[in-house]
Structure formats: C-alpha cells, structure tokens
Amino acid sequence: xxxxxxxWRTVFTSMFLHGNWLHIGSNMLYLWIFGNNIEDTLGRFRFxxxxxxxxxxxxxxxxxxxxxxxxPMVGASGAIAGVLGAYLILFPRARVLTLVPIxxxxxxxxxxxxxxxxxxxxIQFANAYFLGGGEMLHGxxxxxxxxxxxxxxxxxxxxxxxxxGGRRSRRSSRGWR
Numbered sequence: 497x498x499x500x501x502x503x504w505r506t507v508f509t510s511m512f513l514h515g516n517w518l519h520i521g522s523n524m525l526y527l528w529i530f531g532n533n534i535e536d537t538l539g540r541f542r543f544x545x546x547x548x549x550x551x552x553x554x555x556x557x558x559x560x561x562x563x564x565x566x567x568p569m570v571g572a573s574g575a576i577a578g579v580l581g582a583y584l585i586l587f588p589r590a591r592v593l594t595l596v597p598i599x600x601x602x603x604x605x606x607x608x609x610x611x612x613x614x615x616x617x618x619i620q621f622a623n624a625y626f627l628g629g630g631e632m633l634h635g636x637x638x639x640x641x642x643x644x645x646x647x648x649x650x651x652x653x654x655x656x657x658x659x660x661g662g663r664r665s666r667r668s669s670r671g672w673r
Contacts, residue, residue, distance in 0.1 A: 507555045508548060513570040526576045529592065530583040530609075537586060538656065546656065550578020550648045557644020561624070569638050574645030577620070581649025584613045586657075617646055 514520035535543040554574020559565075583590075591606040624639035 507552050510555070510568070510570050511548075511551045511572040511575055514572075515570060519571055519573075523572050523576050527572075527579060531576075531579050533587055533590075534579050534582045534653075537582075542656065546582070546649075546652055547575050547578065549652060550581075550645045551575030553648030554578070554638075554641040554645030557647075558638045558641035560644075561640035569641065571638075573638070574641035577642045577645035578649030578652070580613050580616065581646040582653035583609060584617075585650055585653050620646065 514523065531543075534546070538546055551572060551574050554577060555569065558569055558574070588608065588610040590609045592609050592612050594605055594607050594612060595602055596605050620639055620642040623637070624643045
C-alpha cells in the first residue's frame with residue numbers, strides 16, 4: 497500500500513500525462529489562448545501556484561464524484577478549466593478569434609469570451625450533472641474535474657485579486673496575440 501502523502505504526487509504528475517495527441521493539443525490551445533493574460537495578471541510564480549491549485553481542486557472534485565473509481569485520471573484539463581474560470585472573471589468581454597462551422601464551410605469570427613467560455617462551461621456542467629459524467633465505468637472524460645477546476649479558478653482569482661495580490665495586465669485583454 498502506498499503512503500497517502502505519496503499518492504498526492506500523482507495528482508500533479510497526472511497533469512503532464514495525456515490520453516492522446518488531441519487531448520494534449522486541445523489543452524495547449526486553450527492554455528495558449530487564455531493563459532497568457534492570467535499569467536500577466538498574476539505574475540509567473542503566482543500563476544504557477546494558481547494553475548496547480550486548480551488542477552488539485554479538479555482532481556479532488558473528480559475523486560469526490562466517484563471515490564471508488566479505479567480508472568486513472570490524466571491530463572491538465574482541470575487546471576486549464578481553472579484558467580478559463582479566471583479568464584471569465586477578468587476578461588469577460590475580450591474578443592476571441594473563433595473557428596465557426598457554417599454547414600460545410602468554416603469561417604473565423606471574433607466572439608466575446610463570456611460566450612465561448614460560457615458555452616464550454618454549460619457543456620461541462622450538463623455532462624457532469626445530467627448525463628452521468630461522474631460515472632467513468634469504462635473511462636472517458638472526467639467532467640467533474642472540469643467543473644471542479646473551473647469553479648476553483650473563479651474562486652481563487654477572486655480571492656487572489658481581492659487581497660491585492662494581482663496586477664492588471666499591460667497587454668491587451670484579447671484572448672489571442
């Protein structure tokens with residue numbers, strides 16, 4: 497049996513493992529689009545603490561949703577969800593360049609961040625609470641990790657900025673450079 501203190505290491509190491517190339521690619525895309533402004537606001541060290549705290553909260557939420565699961569959880573999606581939650585609070589009206597399908601043609605449109613992140617959050621909450629997202633009997637997406645990370649990101653950014661720890665970005669609050 498592994499010592500409980502050592503089991504917590506896997507929460508952090510799992511954030512660097514991914515199920516496939518699409519999983520890591522989508523996480524990196526979200527981090528690239530939304531993470532830079534959060535890092536500018538918090539500073540590098542505080543952003544790193546924020547990111548890992550969101551990842552730990554995400555893992556805790558998924559574990560709480562199904563404490564007897566033996567299926568491994570991998571990926572940084574919960575921590576990325578925390579970045580999205582913080583972005584929603586800090587830059588809700590920032591315009592994000594988005595790929596939109598219109599029938600078989602794809603075009604790009606600038607949409608406010610609250611629409612992009614709000615739509616994403618709605619899907620996560622719906623899957624977690626209404627479509628059995630916590631019951632990962634055969635593997636799949638850890639939706640409660642997304643919900644937990646997103647919620648942690650909102651709460652943490654409000655706490656961090658409320659205590660004067662954050663600094664506003666000098667860069668544009670656009671979701672892309």
